[in-house]
Amino acid sequence: MKALTTAVIGLPVSGTSTIFSILDILSSVGRDWEMLHGAPPQPKTFIPTLLSNDGLAYCDINGRKITPDASIKEMPSPDLIIVPDLHLAPGEPMPEEFGPVTQWIKLAHADGAIISSVCSGAVLLAAAGLLDDKEATTHWGFSDALSTLFPRVKVRKERILIPTGEGHRIITAGGASSWGDLMLYLINRFSGPEEARRIAKVYLLEPHLSGQLCFASLTGNRQHEDNVVRDAQVWAAEHYSDTSPVSAMASRSGLSERGFLRRFKRATGQSPSEYIQTLRVEEAKQLLETTNLSVDEIADEVGYSEPSSLRSAFRKNVGLSARDYRRRWSGLTMAG
C-alpha cells in the first residue's frame, strides 16, 4: 500500500516544537505493525518531509537553526500538506515569505492534495483561497484577525477540528493541543482507528477529551443541507432526555419513521438513536466535569431511568467509565 507523501511547512515564524512533534509521530505510524500483528502493515503510512520556501536552513523565532529536507519546488505535489502554527501578531500584515508557499499550496490542492493547518496556520490556507465560504477554525486568540483578513471564511473558533471542502480535503485545527487532535484525525482517517489508538498511547495524546471530538467528526458532526434533519437536531438538543425521543423526532418531521431514519442517517452519518445517545453522553461529560452530581443523578438528568444504562453507554462512547472520566478530568485541571 502506498505511503502518503506528507509535507510539513517550515517558515521562520513556524512553531518548531509542533513541527518536530508532527514529524516524529507521522514517522512512527505503522512502524511496529509487523511486530505487533505478525503481518506487513495494512494501514497507510506517512513519509513526512520538512519543506521550506528555498530549502535552506533558517532560524526560527527563538533563534534555533532549522534545516529543512527540501524546498517546496522539489515537491510540487505531495499527498498531504500540514501547515503548523505560525507566530503572528494579530493585525500585522502578511509576511512576504508567505507568497510562494501560498501559491504552492493552491496548486497542490488543485492537484488533489489534502491540506491541513494547525492554529494560526489557517491563514496560509485562507490566503490560498481554500477557505472561501467554508467553515474553518484557528487559535481562539487569532480568530478575529483571521475573519478581518479574510471575511469570506466562516470562522468557528469553538471547534477543535473542521474537515471541509470536496472530499474533506481541507482540514483546519485550532485550540489548545490541536496539533495532537489533527494527528489523531489523520491517522484515524488513513491508517485506521487501531493505529490511532496505539499512537495516542505511545505519545500520550488524549483521545478521550478533545480528541474524542475528532473521532466523532468522521461520522457525526458533519455539516449538511437537510433542513428537516437540522430541525430535528435543534429539537433534540433540547429534548434528548425525553423518553423515546427518536419517534418524537420522526413524527415532528412529518416524514414516515422509515423516511426520517433514512434522511437522518444520510445527513449526519449516525442513526437518530446513536445521535441521541451521543448527546446524552456529551451532557453527562459536561456534568461530570463541572458539577459534583453523582453518576446516578447525572444518569437521571440526561434521560436514563437506570444508572446502569448511562454507565454502559458512557463506556461505549468514551472508552472510560464515568467515574474514571471525572477523576482524570479533575486530575488534569489540578495539574493546570
Add this chain to the structure above:
DNA sequence: CCACTAGCCCGCCATA
C-alpha cells in the same frame, strides 16, 4: 449479571 420488552434499525418491495 441476566432476562424481558419497547423502541429502533433496515432489507425488501411498491409507489411516485
Add this chain to the structure above:
DNA sequence: TTTATGGCGGGCTAGT
C-alpha cells in the same frame, strides 16, 4: 431510468 419515500416485517439492542 434514477431517485426519494412509505409500509411491512423480522431481527437487534438499548434500556429497564
